[in-house]
Amino acid sequence: MASEGNSSDIDLSSDISQVSIPRFIRLAILLVMDIPSSICTIFILLNIFKNRLLRESLHNHVIIAILLSILPTQLIDIPFHIIYLSLDYVWPSNPIFCLFWLFISVGIFDTTGILMAYATIERHILIFHDRWLINKKRRILIHYIPLYSVIIYSLIFYIYVILFPPCLTNFDYTQPWCSYPCYYDNNILSMYDSIVNVVLPAFIIVSFSIALLLRFIIQRRQLNLKNKWKKYRRMIIQITTMSSLLIIFNLPLTILMLAHLCGLSSDVGIDFSQYAYFFTYFIPLLMPFICLQSLPEIYRKLMKIFLNYWQKIRQQLTATVTPMM
Template sequence: MMVDYQSLNDTDSITFASTEISLPRVVRFWILLLFDVPSTICTFYVLFCILIDKRLRSAVKNHVLVVLLILGLGTQLIDVPFYLNFTVHSSVIPSNSSVCILWWFTDIDMYDGGAILLAWTAFERHIIVFHNQWISTRNKRIFVHYLPLIFLILYIFIYYIYAFYYFPCENNYDYTLPFCNGYPCYLSDPFMGM
Protein backbone atom coordinates (compact mmCIF):
# COMPACT_ATOMS: atom_id res chain seq x y z
CA MET A 1 0.00 0.00 0.00
CA MET A 2 1.46 3.34 -1.04
CA VAL A 3 1.10 6.10 1.54
CA ASP A 4 1.43 9.79 0.71
CA TYR A 5 3.43 11.09 3.66
CA GLN A 6 2.63 14.70 2.76
CA SER A 7 -1.11 14.22 3.31
CA LEU A 8 -0.94 12.38 6.61
CA ASN A 9 -1.83 14.32 9.72
CA ASP A 10 -3.51 13.81 13.09
CA THR A 11 -7.00 14.40 11.70
CA ASP A 12 -6.86 11.55 9.18
CA SER A 13 -9.47 8.91 9.83
CA ILE A 14 -7.37 6.04 8.52
CA THR A 15 -6.68 3.58 11.30
CA PHE A 16 -4.17 0.78 11.35
CA ALA A 17 -6.88 -1.79 12.08
CA SER A 18 -8.73 -0.85 8.88
CA THR A 19 -5.58 -1.20 6.75
CA GLU A 20 -4.21 -4.36 8.37
CA ILE A 21 -4.10 -7.46 6.16
CA SER A 22 -6.62 -10.21 6.85
CA LEU A 23 -4.15 -12.92 7.89
CA PRO A 24 -4.18 -13.52 11.64
CA ARG A 25 -1.12 -12.19 13.43
CA VAL A 26 0.00 -15.68 14.50
CA VAL A 27 0.03 -16.82 10.88
CA ARG A 28 1.93 -13.69 9.80
CA PHE A 29 4.44 -14.23 12.61
CA TRP A 30 5.20 -17.82 11.59
CA ILE A 31 5.31 -17.10 7.86
CA LEU A 32 7.74 -14.24 8.40
CA LEU A 33 9.85 -16.22 10.85
CA LEU A 34 9.94 -19.33 8.64
CA PHE A 35 11.22 -17.29 5.70
CA ASP A 36 13.50 -14.94 7.63
CA VAL A 37 15.59 -17.64 9.34
CA PRO A 38 16.63 -19.48 6.13
CA SER A 39 17.09 -16.14 4.39
CA THR A 40 19.47 -14.98 7.13
CA ILE A 41 21.37 -18.28 6.98
CA CYS A 42 21.70 -17.97 3.19
CA THR A 43 22.91 -14.37 3.51
CA PHE A 44 25.59 -15.41 6.00
CA TYR A 45 26.59 -18.33 3.76
CA VAL A 46 26.93 -16.19 0.63
CA LEU A 47 28.88 -13.53 2.56
CA PHE A 48 31.12 -16.24 4.01
CA CYS A 49 31.77 -17.75 0.56
CA ILE A 50 32.61 -14.38 -0.97
CA LEU A 51 34.78 -13.16 1.90
CA ILE A 52 36.70 -16.41 2.43
CA ASP A 53 37.65 -16.96 -1.24
CA LYS A 54 40.33 -14.47 -2.33
CA ARG A 55 39.32 -14.74 -6.00
CA LEU A 56 35.69 -13.87 -5.23
CA ARG A 57 36.64 -11.23 -2.66
CA SER A 58 38.92 -9.38 -5.07
CA ALA A 59 36.49 -9.47 -8.02
CA VAL A 60 35.24 -5.93 -8.61
CA LYS A 61 31.76 -7.18 -9.50
CA ASN A 62 31.27 -8.64 -6.00
CA HIS A 63 32.05 -5.53 -3.93
CA VAL A 64 28.61 -3.93 -4.28
CA LEU A 65 27.05 -7.35 -3.75
CA VAL A 66 28.80 -7.61 -0.37
CA VAL A 67 27.48 -4.18 0.66
CA LEU A 68 23.95 -5.12 -0.49
CA LEU A 69 24.14 -8.36 1.49
CA ILE A 70 25.25 -6.45 4.60
CA LEU A 71 22.34 -4.01 4.20
CA GLY A 72 19.98 -6.96 3.76
CA LEU A 73 21.44 -8.57 6.86
CA GLY A 74 20.70 -5.39 8.80
CA THR A 75 17.08 -5.68 7.73
CA GLN A 76 16.94 -9.37 8.57
CA LEU A 77 18.55 -8.99 12.00
CA ILE A 78 16.98 -5.70 13.18
CA ASP A 79 13.89 -4.72 11.17
CA VAL A 80 12.23 -8.14 10.93
CA PRO A 81 12.68 -8.98 14.65
CA PHE A 82 11.14 -5.60 15.58
CA TYR A 83 8.15 -6.40 13.39
CA LEU A 84 7.90 -9.94 14.82
CA ASN A 85 7.99 -8.46 18.32
CA PHE A 86 5.22 -6.03 17.38
CA THR A 87 3.17 -8.84 15.87
CA VAL A 88 3.35 -10.87 19.09
CA HIS A 89 2.75 -8.03 21.57
CA SER A 90 0.50 -5.75 19.46
CA SER A 91 2.69 -2.84 20.51
CA VAL A 92 6.29 -1.71 20.32
CA ILE A 93 8.21 -3.28 23.21
CA PRO A 94 10.15 -1.60 24.82
CA SER A 95 8.04 1.51 24.28
CA ASN A 96 10.60 4.29 23.94
CA SER A 97 11.67 6.69 21.24
CA SER A 98 15.12 5.18 20.72
CA VAL A 99 13.57 1.87 19.65
CA CYS A 100 11.32 3.69 17.18
CA ILE A 101 14.18 5.71 15.72
CA LEU A 102 16.36 2.59 15.39
CA TRP A 103 13.47 0.75 13.74
CA TRP A 104 12.84 3.63 11.33
CA PHE A 105 16.55 3.97 10.62
CA THR A 106 17.03 0.30 9.78
CA ASP A 107 13.79 0.03 7.87
CA ILE A 108 14.08 3.15 5.72
CA ASP A 109 17.88 3.39 5.51
CA MET A 110 18.48 -0.24 4.63
CA TYR A 111 15.73 -0.39 1.99
CA ASP A 112 16.49 2.97 0.39
CA GLY A 113 20.23 2.38 0.63
CA GLY A 114 19.77 -0.97 -1.06
CA ALA A 115 17.76 0.63 -3.88
CA ILE A 116 20.39 3.34 -4.42
CA LEU A 117 23.23 0.81 -4.45
CA LEU A 118 21.28 -1.49 -6.74
CA ALA A 119 20.91 1.38 -9.21
CA TRP A 120 24.66 2.00 -9.01
CA THR A 121 25.23 -1.73 -9.57
CA ALA A 122 23.42 -1.50 -12.91
CA PHE A 123 25.76 1.29 -14.03
CA GLU A 124 28.79 -0.53 -12.72
CA ARG A 125 27.84 -3.77 -14.50
CA HIS A 126 27.57 -1.79 -17.72
CA ILE A 127 31.06 -0.40 -17.13
CA ILE A 128 32.46 -3.86 -16.33
CA VAL A 129 30.93 -5.44 -19.45
CA PHE A 130 31.25 -2.69 -22.07
CA HIS A 131 34.01 -0.38 -20.77
CA ASN A 132 36.41 -2.73 -19.03
CA GLN A 133 39.31 -0.43 -19.93
CA TRP A 134 37.91 2.10 -17.40
CA ILE A 135 38.85 -0.26 -14.55
CA SER A 136 41.94 -1.84 -16.08
CA THR A 137 44.49 -0.14 -13.79
CA ARG A 138 44.55 0.43 -10.06
CA ASN A 139 44.08 4.22 -10.35
CA LYS A 140 41.16 3.82 -12.75
CA ARG A 141 39.53 1.30 -10.40
CA ILE A 142 39.88 3.75 -7.52
CA PHE A 143 38.12 6.54 -9.44
CA VAL A 144 35.50 4.49 -11.30
CA HIS A 145 34.76 1.74 -8.77
CA TYR A 146 35.87 2.46 -5.21
CA LEU A 147 35.22 6.22 -4.90
CA PRO A 148 31.62 6.10 -6.19
CA LEU A 149 30.86 3.14 -3.91
CA ILE A 150 32.38 4.84 -0.87
CA PHE A 151 30.63 8.11 -1.75
CA LEU A 152 27.23 6.40 -2.03
CA ILE A 153 27.64 4.52 1.25
CA LEU A 154 28.71 7.69 3.07
CA TYR A 155 25.92 9.72 1.45
CA ILE A 156 23.27 7.18 2.46
CA PHE A 157 24.38 6.97 6.08
CA ILE A 158 25.11 10.69 6.56
CA TYR A 159 21.77 11.68 5.02
CA TYR A 160 19.76 9.30 7.19
CA ILE A 161 21.70 10.01 10.36
CA TYR A 162 21.00 13.71 9.84
CA ALA A 163 17.35 13.08 8.92
CA PHE A 164 16.63 10.88 11.92
CA TYR A 165 18.77 12.41 14.64
CA TYR A 166 19.43 16.06 13.77
CA PHE A 167 16.65 17.34 11.51
CA PRO A 168 14.71 20.04 13.43
CA CYS A 169 11.28 18.50 13.77
CA GLU A 170 9.43 16.56 16.42
CA ASN A 171 8.51 12.92 15.88
CA ASN A 172 5.19 11.59 17.11
CA TYR A 173 5.32 8.06 18.42
CA ASP A 174 2.37 5.72 18.69
CA TYR A 175 3.61 2.51 20.23
CA THR A 176 0.39 0.67 19.34
CA LEU A 177 1.16 0.95 15.60
CA PRO A 178 3.88 -0.83 13.67
CA PHE A 179 6.90 1.35 13.02
CA CYS A 180 5.73 3.62 15.89
CA ASN A 181 3.24 5.53 13.72
CA GLY A 182 4.63 4.66 10.35
CA TYR A 183 7.02 7.43 9.41
CA PRO A 184 9.50 9.93 10.88
CA CYS A 185 8.76 13.65 10.83
CA TYR A 186 11.44 14.57 8.27
CA LEU A 187 9.30 12.93 5.57
CA SER A 188 6.73 15.74 6.00
CA ASP A 189 9.32 18.31 4.94
CA PRO A 190 9.03 19.13 1.21
CA PHE A 191 12.80 19.08 0.66
CA MET A 192 13.94 16.27 2.96
CA GLY A 193 10.98 14.02 2.28
CA MET A 194 11.25 13.87 -1.49
Protein backbone atom coordinates in the same frame (compact mmCIF):
# COMPACT_ATOMS: atom_id res chain seq x y z
CA MET B 1 9.35 -0.11 4.69
CA ALA B 2 9.74 2.20 1.72
CA SER B 3 9.67 5.96 2.10
CA GLU B 4 6.50 7.85 1.36
CA GLY B 5 6.07 11.42 0.31
CA ASN B 6 4.16 12.92 3.21
CA SER B 7 2.40 12.12 6.45
CA SER B 8 -1.00 11.78 4.82
CA ASP B 9 0.27 8.74 2.96
CA ILE B 10 1.98 7.35 6.04
CA ASP B 11 -1.15 7.53 8.17
CA LEU B 12 -2.05 4.17 6.69
CA SER B 13 0.84 2.62 8.63
CA SER B 14 -1.46 2.56 11.63
CA ASP B 15 -3.69 0.17 9.69
CA ILE B 16 -0.99 -2.17 8.43
CA SER B 17 -1.66 -4.49 11.32
CA GLN B 18 -5.27 -4.68 10.03
CA VAL B 19 -4.33 -6.08 6.59
CA SER B 20 -6.84 -8.80 5.73
CA ILE B 21 -4.06 -11.40 5.63
CA PRO B 22 -4.50 -12.97 9.08
CA ARG B 23 -1.97 -11.80 11.63
CA PHE B 24 -0.73 -15.31 12.46
CA ILE B 25 -0.13 -16.03 8.76
CA ARG B 26 1.97 -12.89 8.35
CA LEU B 27 3.85 -13.73 11.52
CA ALA B 28 4.46 -17.30 10.33
CA ILE B 29 5.63 -16.16 6.89
CA LEU B 30 8.14 -13.73 8.35
CA LEU B 31 9.37 -16.18 10.97
CA VAL B 32 9.76 -19.15 8.61
CA MET B 33 11.50 -17.11 5.91
CA ASP B 34 13.65 -14.81 8.03
CA ILE B 35 15.69 -17.51 9.77
CA PRO B 36 17.00 -19.30 6.64
CA SER B 37 17.33 -15.97 4.82
CA SER B 38 19.52 -14.51 7.58
CA ILE B 39 21.64 -17.67 7.72
CA CYS B 40 22.06 -17.58 3.94
CA THR B 41 23.15 -13.93 3.99
CA ILE B 42 25.71 -14.51 6.73
CA PHE B 43 26.99 -17.67 5.03
CA ILE B 44 27.50 -15.85 1.71
CA LEU B 45 29.25 -12.89 3.32
CA LEU B 46 31.58 -15.07 5.39
CA ASN B 47 32.57 -17.14 2.37
CA ILE B 48 33.13 -14.10 0.17
CA PHE B 49 35.34 -12.51 2.83
CA LYS B 50 37.29 -15.76 3.27
CA ASN B 51 37.83 -16.31 -0.47
CA ARG B 52 40.33 -13.80 -1.80
CA LEU B 53 39.28 -14.25 -5.43
CA LEU B 54 35.62 -13.60 -4.62
CA ARG B 55 36.49 -10.79 -2.24
CA GLU B 56 38.62 -8.93 -4.80
CA SER B 57 36.30 -9.42 -7.78
CA LEU B 58 34.93 -5.98 -8.66
CA HIS B 59 31.45 -7.24 -9.56
CA ASN B 60 31.07 -8.73 -6.06
CA HIS B 61 31.71 -5.48 -4.18
CA VAL B 62 28.26 -3.99 -4.71
CA ILE B 63 26.74 -7.41 -3.96
CA ILE B 64 28.57 -7.37 -0.62
CA ALA B 65 27.20 -3.88 0.06
CA ILE B 66 23.64 -4.97 -0.80
CA LEU B 67 23.86 -8.05 1.43
CA LEU B 68 25.21 -5.93 4.28
CA SER B 69 22.32 -3.49 3.79
CA ILE B 70 19.64 -6.19 4.01
CA LEU B 71 21.21 -7.88 7.05
CA PRO B 72 19.91 -5.27 9.57
CA THR B 73 16.42 -5.76 8.15
CA GLN B 74 16.71 -9.51 8.60
CA LEU B 75 18.24 -9.39 12.09
CA ILE B 76 16.44 -6.36 13.58
CA ASP B 77 13.55 -4.96 11.54
CA ILE B 78 11.75 -8.22 10.79
CA PRO B 79 12.23 -9.82 14.25
CA PHE B 80 10.85 -6.73 15.98
CA HIS B 81 8.00 -6.58 13.49
CA ILE B 82 7.25 -10.18 14.46
CA ILE B 83 7.24 -9.09 18.10
CA TYR B 84 4.87 -6.25 17.20
CA LEU B 85 2.52 -8.68 15.45
CA SER B 86 2.63 -10.94 18.52
CA LEU B 87 2.04 -8.24 21.16
CA ASP B 88 0.12 -5.65 19.11
CA TYR B 89 2.44 -2.93 20.41
CA VAL B 90 6.08 -1.96 19.98
CA TRP B 91 8.56 -3.54 22.35
CA PRO B 92 10.74 -2.10 23.78
CA SER B 93 8.62 1.03 23.97
CA ASN B 94 11.15 3.85 24.09
CA PRO B 95 12.14 6.68 21.72
CA ILE B 96 15.75 5.57 21.19
CA PHE B 97 14.71 2.15 19.98
CA CYS B 98 12.00 3.67 17.75
CA LEU B 99 14.50 5.97 16.05
CA PHE B 100 16.87 3.05 15.53
CA TRP B 101 14.06 0.89 14.12
CA LEU B 102 12.91 3.67 11.79
CA PHE B 103 16.48 4.18 10.59
CA ILE B 104 16.70 0.51 9.61
CA SER B 105 13.19 0.12 8.18
CA VAL B 106 13.31 3.36 6.17
CA GLY B 107 16.94 4.43 5.77
CA ILE B 108 18.64 1.08 5.32
CA PHE B 109 15.78 -0.25 3.18
CA ASP B 110 16.01 2.71 0.80
CA THR B 111 19.79 2.37 0.78
CA THR B 112 19.34 -1.11 -0.67
CA GLY B 113 17.34 0.36 -3.54
CA ILE B 114 19.96 3.04 -4.16
CA LEU B 115 22.71 0.39 -4.20
CA MET B 116 20.71 -1.70 -6.65
CA ALA B 117 20.39 1.31 -8.95
CA TYR B 118 24.14 1.80 -8.78
CA ALA B 119 24.69 -1.92 -9.47
CA THR B 120 22.64 -1.79 -12.69
CA ILE B 121 24.72 1.16 -13.92
CA GLU B 122 28.01 -0.46 -12.90
CA ARG B 123 27.20 -3.68 -14.78
CA HIS B 124 27.32 -1.71 -18.05
CA ILE B 125 30.85 -0.60 -17.20
CA LEU B 126 32.04 -4.04 -16.09
CA ILE B 127 30.64 -5.78 -19.17
CA PHE B 128 31.03 -3.26 -22.00
CA HIS B 129 33.82 -0.99 -20.77
CA ASP B 130 36.05 -3.29 -18.74
CA ARG B 131 39.12 -1.56 -20.20
CA TRP B 132 38.22 1.51 -18.15
CA LEU B 133 39.24 -0.51 -15.07
CA ILE B 134 42.53 -1.76 -16.45
CA ASN B 135 44.73 -0.19 -13.76
CA LYS B 136 44.50 0.65 -10.07
CA LYS B 137 44.04 4.40 -10.55
CA ARG B 138 41.09 3.93 -12.88
CA ARG B 139 39.54 1.35 -10.57
CA ILE B 140 39.71 3.83 -7.71
CA LEU B 141 38.15 6.64 -9.75
CA ILE B 142 35.51 4.64 -11.61
CA HIS B 143 34.71 1.81 -9.20
CA TYR B 144 35.64 2.46 -5.57
CA ILE B 145 34.90 6.19 -5.24
CA PRO B 146 31.38 5.99 -6.77
CA LEU B 147 30.45 2.95 -4.67
CA TYR B 148 31.66 4.46 -1.40
CA SER B 149 30.08 7.80 -2.32
CA VAL B 150 26.67 6.16 -2.77
CA ILE B 151 26.95 4.41 0.60
CA ILE B 152 28.21 7.48 2.47
CA TYR B 153 25.59 9.77 0.91
CA SER B 154 22.71 7.48 1.82
CA LEU B 155 23.91 6.89 5.39
CA ILE B 156 24.54 10.60 6.04
CA PHE B 157 21.14 11.61 4.66
CA TYR B 158 19.15 9.11 6.71
CA ILE B 159 21.23 9.56 9.85
CA TYR B 160 20.42 13.26 9.62
CA VAL B 161 16.68 13.08 8.81
CA ILE B 162 15.87 10.14 11.13
CA LEU B 163 18.38 10.02 13.98
CA PHE B 164 19.05 13.78 14.21
CA PRO B 165 15.99 15.29 12.53
CA PRO B 166 15.25 19.02 12.29
CA CYS B 167 11.87 18.32 13.89
CA LEU B 168 10.22 16.43 16.73
CA THR B 169 9.11 12.85 16.05
CA ASN B 170 5.93 11.81 17.82
CA PHE B 171 6.07 8.12 18.64
CA ASP B 172 3.02 5.91 18.83
CA TYR B 173 3.86 2.51 20.30
CA THR B 174 0.60 1.02 19.02
CA GLN B 175 1.75 1.46 15.42
CA PRO B 176 4.40 -0.55 13.57
CA TRP B 177 7.74 1.25 13.48
CA CYS B 178 6.34 3.62 16.15
CA SER B 179 4.58 5.62 13.39
CA TYR B 180 6.67 7.55 10.82
CA PRO B 181 9.75 9.84 10.83
CA CYS B 182 8.89 13.49 11.39
CA TYR B 183 10.77 14.63 8.27
CA TYR B 184 7.83 13.26 6.24
CA ASP B 185 5.97 16.37 7.44
CA ASN B 186 8.67 18.59 5.90
CA ASN B 187 7.58 19.17 2.30
CA ILE B 188 11.07 19.89 1.00
CA LEU B 189 12.81 16.95 2.70
CA SER B 190 10.04 14.46 1.97
CA MET B 191 9.81 15.56 -1.67
CA TYR B 192 13.58 15.31 -2.09
CA ASP B 193 13.69 11.90 -0.42
CA SER B 194 10.82 10.54 -2.48
CA ILE B 195 12.16 11.72 -5.83
CA VAL B 196 15.93 11.29 -5.39
CA ASN B 197 16.10 8.27 -3.09
CA VAL B 198 13.06 6.25 -4.17
CA VAL B 199 11.62 7.22 -7.57
CA LEU B 200 14.93 7.91 -9.33
CA PRO B 201 16.58 4.62 -8.22
CA ALA B 202 13.46 2.71 -9.30
CA PHE B 203 13.59 4.36 -12.74
CA ILE B 204 17.31 3.58 -13.04
CA ILE B 205 16.82 -0.06 -12.03
CA VAL B 206 14.10 -0.62 -14.64
CA SER B 207 15.69 1.29 -17.51
CA PHE B 208 19.29 0.16 -17.04
CA SER B 209 18.32 -3.49 -16.50
CA ILE B 210 16.34 -3.54 -19.74
CA ALA B 211 19.11 -1.65 -21.53
CA LEU B 212 21.69 -4.15 -20.25
CA LEU B 213 19.84 -7.10 -21.75
CA LEU B 214 19.13 -5.37 -25.08
CA ARG B 215 22.63 -3.97 -25.37
CA PHE B 216 24.29 -7.31 -24.78
CA ILE B 217 22.02 -9.17 -27.20
CA ILE B 218 22.71 -6.61 -29.94
CA GLN B 219 26.46 -6.44 -29.38
CA ARG B 220 26.76 -10.19 -29.04
CA ARG B 221 25.15 -10.66 -32.46
CA GLN B 222 27.26 -7.95 -34.04
CA LEU B 223 30.60 -9.02 -32.59
CA ASN B 224 29.91 -12.75 -31.98
CA LEU B 225 31.31 -12.49 -28.46
CA LYS B 226 30.85 -16.12 -27.44
CA ASN B 227 33.63 -16.06 -24.86
CA LYS B 228 32.34 -12.88 -23.26
CA TRP B 229 28.82 -14.28 -23.17
CA LYS B 230 30.03 -17.23 -21.12
CA LYS B 231 32.01 -14.91 -18.87
CA TYR B 232 29.31 -12.29 -18.28
CA ARG B 233 26.13 -14.35 -18.51
CA ARG B 234 26.16 -15.03 -14.78
CA MET B 235 26.61 -11.32 -14.01
CA ILE B 236 23.69 -10.40 -16.26
CA ILE B 237 21.40 -13.06 -14.83
CA GLN B 238 22.36 -12.03 -11.30
CA ILE B 239 21.61 -8.34 -11.72
CA THR B 240 18.41 -8.85 -13.73
CA THR B 241 16.95 -11.30 -11.20
CA MET B 242 17.88 -9.00 -8.32
CA SER B 243 16.35 -6.06 -10.18
CA SER B 244 13.22 -8.09 -10.91
CA LEU B 245 12.81 -8.74 -7.20
CA LEU B 246 12.77 -5.02 -6.44
CA ILE B 247 10.54 -4.28 -9.41
CA ILE B 248 7.94 -6.88 -8.40
CA PHE B 249 7.73 -5.99 -4.71
CA ASN B 250 8.63 -2.28 -4.60
CA LEU B 251 7.86 -0.66 -7.95
CA PRO B 252 4.04 -0.72 -7.55
CA LEU B 253 4.31 1.12 -4.23
CA THR B 254 6.79 3.56 -5.79
CA ILE B 255 4.40 4.28 -8.69
CA LEU B 256 1.57 4.93 -6.23
CA MET B 257 3.81 7.25 -4.24
CA LEU B 258 4.76 9.13 -7.43
CA ALA B 259 1.07 9.48 -8.29
CA HIS B 260 0.42 10.97 -4.84
CA LEU B 261 3.28 13.42 -5.40
CA CYS B 262 1.70 14.42 -8.72
CA GLY B 263 -1.61 15.26 -7.07
CA LEU B 264 -3.52 11.99 -6.73
CA SER B 265 -5.65 11.97 -3.60
CA SER B 266 -3.94 10.30 -0.65
CA ASP B 267 -7.15 8.30 -0.10
CA VAL B 268 -6.55 6.43 -3.35
CA GLY B 269 -4.63 3.19 -2.95
CA ILE B 270 -4.73 2.93 0.84
CA ASP B 271 -5.88 -0.69 0.78
CA PHE B 272 -3.22 -1.56 -1.79
CA SER B 273 -0.52 0.19 0.24
CA GLN B 274 -1.35 -1.88 3.30
CA TYR B 275 -0.45 -5.01 1.37
CA ALA B 276 2.49 -3.39 -0.43
CA TYR B 277 4.26 -2.43 2.78
CA PHE B 278 4.12 -6.02 4.01
CA PHE B 279 5.29 -7.52 0.72
CA THR B 280 8.35 -5.25 0.57
CA TYR B 281 9.77 -7.55 3.24
CA PHE B 282 10.15 -10.21 0.55
CA ILE B 283 12.98 -8.17 -0.98
CA PRO B 284 15.49 -8.76 1.86
CA LEU B 285 14.03 -12.22 2.51
CA LEU B 286 14.58 -13.50 -1.04
CA MET B 287 17.64 -11.48 -2.06
CA PRO B 288 20.30 -13.77 -0.49
CA PHE B 289 18.93 -16.84 -2.29
CA ILE B 290 19.17 -15.03 -5.62
CA CYS B 291 22.74 -14.03 -4.82
CA LEU B 292 23.55 -17.60 -3.79
CA GLN B 293 22.42 -18.98 -7.16
CA SER B 294 24.86 -16.67 -8.94
CA LEU B 295 27.82 -17.70 -6.76
CA PRO B 296 28.41 -21.35 -7.73
CA GLU B 297 31.46 -21.77 -5.49
CA ILE B 298 29.47 -20.84 -2.39
CA TYR B 299 26.34 -22.63 -3.59
CA ARG B 300 28.22 -25.93 -4.02
CA LYS B 301 29.79 -25.53 -0.60
CA LEU B 302 26.41 -24.97 1.05
CA MET B 303 24.88 -27.95 -0.78
CA LYS B 304 27.78 -30.11 0.38
CA ILE B 305 27.13 -29.09 3.99
CA PHE B 306 23.43 -29.94 3.65
CA LEU B 307 24.16 -33.30 2.01
CA ASN B 308 26.66 -34.26 4.70
CA TYR B 309 24.21 -33.23 7.40
CA TRP B 310 21.41 -35.22 5.74
CA GLN B 311 23.62 -38.30 5.44
CA LYS B 312 24.45 -38.12 9.14
CA ILE B 313 20.75 -37.93 9.99
CA ARG B 314 20.01 -40.95 7.78
CA GLN B 315 22.85 -42.91 9.38
CA GLN B 316 21.54 -42.10 12.86
CA LEU B 317 18.01 -43.13 11.87
CA THR B 318 19.30 -46.36 10.35
CA ALA B 319 21.35 -47.13 13.47
CA THR B 320 18.29 -46.50 15.64
CA VAL B 321 15.89 -48.62 13.59
CA THR B 322 18.22 -51.62 13.00
CA PRO B 323 18.45 -52.84 16.66
CA MET B 324 14.64 -52.68 16.95
CA MET B 325 14.31 -55.03 13.96
